[in-house]
Structure formats: C-alpha cells, structure tokens
Amino acid sequence: xxxxxxxxxxxxxxxxxxxxxxxxxxxxxxxxxxxxxxxxxxxxxxxxxxxxxxxxxxxxxxxxxxxxxxxxxxxxxxxxxxxxxxxxxxxxxxxxxxxxxxxxxxxxxxxxxxxxxxxxxxxxxxxxxxxxxxxxxxxxxxxxxxxxxxxxxxxxxxxxxxxxxxxxxxxxxxxxxxxxxxxxxxxxxxxxxxxxxxxxxxxxxxxxxxxxxxxxxxxxxxxxxxxxxxxxxxxxxxxxxxxxxxxxxxxxxxxxxxxxxxxxxxxxxxxxxxxxxxxxxxxxxxxxxxxxxxxxxxxxxxxxxxxxxxxxxxxxxxxxxxxxxxxxxxxxxxxxxxxxxxxxxxxxxxxxxxxxxxxxxxxxxxxxxxxxxxxxxxxxxxxxxxxxxxxxxxxxxxxxxxxxxxxxxxxxxxxxxxxxxxxx
Amino acid sequence: xxxxxxxxxxxxxxxxxxxxxxxxxxxxxxxxxxxxxxxxxxxxxxxxxxxxxxxxxxxxxxxxxxxxxxxxxxxxxxxxxxxxxxxxxxxxxxxxxxxxxxxxxxxxxxxxxxxxxxxxxxxxxxxxxxxxxxxxxxxxxxxxxxxxxxxxxxxxxxxxxxxxxxxxxxxxxxxxxxxxxxxxxxxxxxxxxxxxxxxxxxxxxxxxxxxxxxxxxxxxxxxxxxxxxxxxxxxxxxx
Ligand SMILES: Nc1ncnc2c1ncn2[C@@H]1O[C@H](COP(=O)(O)OP(=O)(O)O)[C@@H](O)[C@H]1O
Ligand SMILES: [Mg+2]
Numbered sequence: 001x002x003x004x005x006x007x008x009x010x011x012x013x014x015x016x017x018x019x020x021x022x023x024x025x026x027x028x029x030x031x032x033x034x035x036x037x038x039x040x041x042x043x044x045x046x047x048x049x050x051x052x053x054x055x056x057x058x059x060x061x062x063x064x065x066x067x068x069x070x071x072x073x074x075x076x077x078x079x080x081x082x083x084x085x086x087x088x089x090x091x092x093x094x095x096x097x098x099x100x101x102x103x104x105x106x107x108x109x110x111x112x113x114x115x116x117x118x119x120x121x122x123x124x125x126x127x128x129x130x131x132x133x134x135x136x137x138x139x140x141x142x143x144x145x146x147x148x149x150x151x152x153x154x155x156x157x158x159x160x161x162x163x164x165x166x167x168x169x170x171x172x173x174x175x176x177x178x179x180x181x182x183x184x185x186x187x188x189x190x191x192x193x194x195x196x197x198x199x200x201x202x203x204x205x206x207x208x209x210x211x212x213x214x215x216x217x218x219x220x221x222x223x224x225x226x227x228x229x230x231x232x233x234x235x236x237x238x239x240x241x242x243x244x245x246x247x248x249x250x251x252x253x254x255x256x257x258x259x260x261x262x263x264x265x266x267x268x269x270x271x272x273x274x275x276x277x278x279x280x281x282x283x284x285x286x287x288x289x290x291x292x293x294x295x296x297x298x299x300x301x302x303x304x305x306x307x308x309x310x311x312x313x314x315x316x317x318x319x320x321x322x323x324x325x326x327x328x329x330x331x332x333x334x335x336x337x338x339x340x341x342x343x344x345x346x347x348x349x350x351x352x353x354x355x356x357x358x359x360x361x362x363x364x365x366x367x368x369x370x371x372x373x374x375x376x377x378x379x380x381x382x383x384x385x386x387x388x389x390x391x392x393x394x395x396x397x398x399x400x401x402x403x404x405x406x407x408x409x410x411x412x413x414x415x416x417x418x419x420x421x422x423x424x
Numbered sequence: 425x426x427x428x429x430x431x432x433x434x435x436x437x438x439x440x441x442x443x444x445x446x447x448x449x450x451x452x453x454x455x456x457x458x459x460x461x462x463x464x465x466x467x468x469x470x471x472x473x474x475x476x477x478x479x480x481x482x483x484x485x486x487x488x489x490x491x492x493x494x495x496x497x498x499x500x501x502x503x504x505x506x507x508x509x510x511x512x513x514x515x516x517x518x519x520x521x522x523x524x525x526x527x528x529x530x531x532x533x534x535x536x537x538x539x540x541x542x543x544x545x546x547x548x549x550x551x552x553x554x555x556x557x558x559x560x561x562x563x564x565x566x567x568x569x570x571x572x573x574x575x576x577x578x579x580x581x582x583x584x585x586x587x588x589x590x591x592x593x594x595x596x597x598x599x600x601x602x603x604x605x606x607x608x609x610x611x612x613x614x615x616x617x618x619x620x621x622x623x624x625x626x627x628x629x630x631x632x633x634x635x636x637x638x639x640x641x642x643x644x645x646x647x648x649x650x651x652x653x654x655x656x657x658x659x660x661x662x663x
Contacts, residue, residue: 118570127569130451156559360592
C-alpha cells in the first residue's frame with residue numbers, strides 16, 4: 001500500500017502508449033511545427049518522434065518491460081523498431097525528458113542523465129526540476145500544449161544555462177517533451193570576459209608598471225650606464241616572461257571553462273602519465289635539491305581521461321611540491337586504488353615534507369590568484385592559477401582534489417579519479 | 425489489510441500532495457538562498473526585496489503541509505513506511521522553512537553592506553561558501569526525488585567542509601575588522617551572513633538524515649565506510 005510508483009506504472013503507460021500510437025501523425029505534426037519555430041530542435045524532434053513511434057510499437061506487442069533495462073529486452077522484431085528511437089535520443093547532445101500528465105518522468109535520454117543526474121521513469125518531474133520557473137513551465141505545457149523558457153540556470157555543482165522548450169508530443173495520451181539546449185557557451189564567454197578584466201588587468205599591471213619604470217630609467221638616469229642597463233634588461237625579461245606565463249595560464253583556464261562538463265571518454269594509463277611527469281620535471285627537482293620516491297602498484301591503472309589535461313594536473317602539483325616544499329628535500333609520489341564515495345577510484349598522492357599550508361588557507365588555494373604567500377609564489381615564478389587549473393580539469397574528470405597539510409610537517413595533495421566515467 | 429483500491433489511490437494522492445509541496449518549498453528555498461547571496465554580492469536592493477517577499481511562500485507551504493499531514497494521519501492512520509513518509513515531510517518542511525528564514529536574513533543585510541567598500545575577496549569567499557551549502561541542499565532534495573540513500577552519508581562529511589570554510593572566513597573577517605575599525609559594521613553583517621550559510625548547510629544535513637530515515641526506518645549511521653579521505657580537505661567547491 002506504499003506509494004510505490006513502480007508497481008502501478010506499467011498498465012497506465014501501456015494504455016497511454018497505445019493511445020500514443022494512434023496519434024503518431026498528430027505527434028509528427030506538432031514536432032514539425034516545433035522545428036519550424038525553433039530549428040535547433042530538429043534533432044530532438046526527430047528523436048522524440050521516433051521515440052514515441054518506438055514505444056508505441058512496444059505497447060502494441062504489449063510487452064512493456066519493467067525494471068532498469070527497459071527497451072533492451074524485447075524480441076529482435078521489437079528491438080529493430082525500438083532501439084533506433086532510444087539510441088537516437090541517447091545519441092543527442094541535448095538533454096531531453098518525456099513526461100506524462102501527472103508530471104511523472106517517462107523517459108530521459110543519456111544527455112539528460114549526464115547533465116542532471118538520476119532521472120528514472122516514474123520519478124516526479126517537479127521534485128527534480130524544482131526551480132519555480134521550471135515548475136511553472138511544466139504546468140503551462142500541460143495546460144497549453146506548448147511553452148518555452150528563455151533561461152534555465154543551475155548554479156551548482158557546475159554552473160549551466162539552458163533554453164528549454166516544452167511541447168505536448170501527444171496531447172490525447174498526455175505525453176510531453178522537455179528539450180534543453182545549451183546556452184552556457186554564451187554566458188561563459190560573458191562571465192570570462194568580466195572575470196578577465198577583473199583579475200588579469202590587476203595581475204598584469206604589476207609587471208607592466210615595473211617594466212615601464214625601467215624603460216624610463218633606461219632612457220633617463222641609466223642612459224650612459226651599460227652595467228645598469230644590462231641588469232635592468234634581465235629584470236625586464238623576467239617581467240615579460242611572467243606576463244607570458246600569466247597569459248598562458250589564463251588561456252588554459254578559459255579553454256577549460258568553456259567545456260566544464262564535457263566528460264573525457266578515452267581510457268588513459270595513469271601510471272604512464274604520472275611517471276612521465278616525474279621524468280619531465282627531473283631538472284627542476286635536481287635544481288631544488290629534492291629527491292623523488294615513486295610507489296606504483298602493478299596491474300591495470302586506467303581511468304577515462306584526457307591525457308594532456310591530466311599531465312597538466314600532475315605537472316602543477318609536482319612543481320608546487322618542488323617549489324614550495326623545498327625544505328623537505330623529499331617528495332613521495334604514489335598511486336593506489338581506493339573507494340571514493342563508494343565507487344572504485346585511483347588515487348595519486350604527492351607528498352612533500354616542506355613547511356605545509358595553514359589550515360585556514362586550504363579551502364581557498366584553488367581560487368584564482370590565491371596564494372598563501374604572494375612573495376614566495378612570485379619568486380618561484382608562480383601565477384596563482386595552477387591549482388585553479390587543476391581543479392577545473394578534475395571537475396571535468398569527475399575527480400577530486402584532497403589536501404592534507406600540517407604546518408612544519410608537509411602537505412599531501414591527492415588526486416582521486418573515478419575508474420568509471422559514467423558515474424555522476 | 426483490505427483497504428479498497430480507491431482508498432489506496434486516495435492515499436497515494438495524499439502523499440503526492442505532500443511531496444509536491446516539499447518540491448515547491450525546496451525550489452523556493454534554493455532560489456531564495458542563491459538570490460540572497462547574489463543580492464548581497466551585487467548590492468542589488470530590488471533582488472533583496474523580492475527574496476524577502478518570497479519567504480511568505482515557504483511559510484504558507486509549511487502550514488499547508490502540517491495541516492494536511494495531521495489530516496492524513498487522523499483519517500488514514502498510516503503505519504510504518506507511510507507514517508514515516510508523513511512525519512518526514514513535516515520535518516523536511518520545517519528545515520526548508522528555516523532555510524528560507526536564513527535566506528531572508530541574508531537578503532535583509534544586503535542593503536546594510538551596500539556601499540561595498542569591502543574587498544572583493546570577502547564576497548568571493550562568501551559566494552564559495554554559499555555554493556557549498558547550495559550544492560548540499562540540491563543533493564538532498566535530489567535524493568528526496570530519487571529516494572536513493574547511498575550518497576546521503578557523504579552529505580554529513582561535506583558539511584564539515586562547510587565548517588572549515590566558515591572558520592576560514594571568520595578569521596579573515598576578524599582580521600579586516602581589526603585592521604580598520606571602520607570595517608566593523610559591514611564585516612559584522614558579512615559574518616552573520618556566513619554564519620547563516622553555515623546553518624543552511626546544517627539544515628541540509630538534517631534533511632539528509634530525515635530522508636535516510638524515511639527510506640530505511642533507521643537512523644543514518646554516524647560512521648560511514650572509511651574512504652581514506654577523513655582528514656583531508658576536499659577542495660572541490662565551485663568558484
Ligand atoms: N606543496 C605545497 N606546499 C606549500 N604551499 C603550497 C603547495 N602547493 C601550493 N601551495 C600554495 O598554494 C598557492 C597556490 O598554488 P598555485 O595555484 O599552484 O599557484 P602558484 O604556484 O602559481 O603560486 C601557492 O602560491 C602556495 O602558496
Ligand atoms: Mg603552482
């Protein structure tokens with residue numbers, strides 16, 4: 001007698017869906033109108049049509065499967081008609097959700113699940129999309145047959161913007177479609193531009209002021225002093241290098257910000273990447289007088305990831321350890337398998353024995369331009385952007401950065417990467 | 425147990441009413457908190473006003489839920505899971521109503537710090553803190569929708585992150601106040617805002633515990649399966 005949605009769904013759906021079959025023509029017309037009004041929705045519309053066609057076919061054979069693997073259990077005859085619809089819907093980049101008159105979810109494509117997390121059939125839509133304007137949109141489409149929302153904004157865990165179109169796919173049977181199209185790129189460009197002006201101009205001003213000061217000195221007091229000229233030119237070179245580094249890092253960061261949740265799907269070998277980075281930074285380690293120990297387990301150590309980006313992550317962490325924990329003389333790099341939030345993951349730790357980071361700074365060191373000690377960072381050719389880049393890359397990889405640190409004893413930065421990328 | 429099927433359906437409808445009210449409250453509470461912080465950061469008096477006005481929606485919804493819950497219990501005398509469902513709705517709505525109050529309180533302070541003479545860094549910190557709390561709120565409300573309890577135990581861990589971050593902000597604000605007494609008024613308001621956000625995180629944890637109780641009939645375990653992440657600070661807050 002519980003409110004067990006799963007138990008009472010099938011018959012209701014079957015009934016609705018067979019009604020849906022009779023109205024396929026109507027559905028097609030509705031979708032055609034949608035496409036005319038909003039060409040971007042073409043793909044969603046086709047998929048929507050095929051989906052309704054597909055489920056109608058299923059309803060005809062009255063074999064509505066229950067449980068998680070819906071749609072994959074039919075006979076090959078059903079499968080032929082059904083699979084293309086779901087596959088098509090799943091192949092779309094844009095999230096798409098179909099729901100019924102009771103506002104219960106009937107189907108959500110892969111993109112929707114990737115973007116919004118769990119969306120299981122039978123789940124009440126307004127419980128998941130709670131924003132007042134979304135609730136209103138859903139009510140409106142049920143009443144009027146179509147509706148749209150200029151902007152749906154989610155701030156956490158990753159900031160996203162969508163334009164949402166809603167339409168009745170089949171008013172008689174009561175099936176409705178929500179189609180999301182990403183508006184994030186536009187918004188992110190705007191946000192980046194204002195952030196760039198706020199941060200970069202401030203950061204670039206210091207080296208710029210210093211360079212222009214030296215130019216004046218070179219043209220004035222030091223005009224006839226070759227020794228001073230030589231010295232100043234070295235400093236000016238250092239300042240332009242610093243500006244170049246800043247710009248490089250800012251560009252990396254903005255590239256990452258443009259695609260914060262497009263998830264990498266190729267498998268990469270973590271041991272390979274980490275040991276490669278240790279090799280490539282051997283010079284810096286020697287320069288700083290640091291000896292490196294490496295502990296890697298045997299066996300397969302693969303995660304879905306972007307090779308170049310992960311290299312950037314470990315380069316940043318390792319060079320930080322070399323630069324800010326020089327006094328420890330020793331850095332330990334290790335890889336291990338572990339559970340993270342209940343899922344299998346690979347953890348890469350970089351442990352140093354330097355001066356550590358005071359606890360109150362730890363939650364903030366991934367903020368842009370945040371440094372514990374500005375002067376040390378400057379001497380070490382830091383930009384204050386390294387960990388911010390690391391954080392962005394890890395977000396994209398659904399990974400985590402853990403920081404343990406004790407003042408006077410050292411710090412451990414641990415990167416945790418899920419072994420399976422399809423977990424939210 | 426032989427209640428007629430129409431009885432069952434009516435009861436389902438009752439529960440649906442409760443959960444949809446919770447959804448409404450959740451959506452409004454989330455919006456109020458994010459708008460309040462935005463109003464504070466951008467010194468947006470109009471937005472602050474609308475947050476303050478929106479609080480009435482939550483008060484009304486909470487009252488509706490309480491009334492309905494009492495009616496359902498009296499009329500249908502539910503047992504076990506059904507009863508937990510109803511009691512849970514009462515508890516969650518009380519937490520959400522408090523979240524709304526805290527959001528409103530933040531919005532009220534927006535005008536007090538409107539001159540914005542404080543360093544940008546402080547507002548950034550406050551935003552980051554609010555994002556942590558909002559992420560928690562979203563996680564638990566999503567769990568209410570999906571009824572999946574597996575991730576709820578981690579909500580409490582992440583609440584510790586909020587506490588750490590709050591402590592860090594607290595110290596930073598104190599430093600500013602000591603540097604220049606003219607900062608004291610504005611910084612005190614910001615301090616209360618940070619405290620409010622930290623408490624919003626606590627309410628999210630309460631809700632997590634309630635959902636766990638609704639679904640399992642048990643208290644959420646204090647000890648979770650160890651993740652080797654106990655001592656570390658997880659640095660994954662959005663900027
Ligand atoms: N291993 C470490 N030990 C001590 N402090 C560190 C360590 N890694 C990072 N930090 C601190 O965190 C700050 C931010 O690091 P990062 O974002 O890489 O910027 P940058 O290295 O360019 O200054 C550094 O300036 C430093 O103060
Ligand atoms: Mg660095």
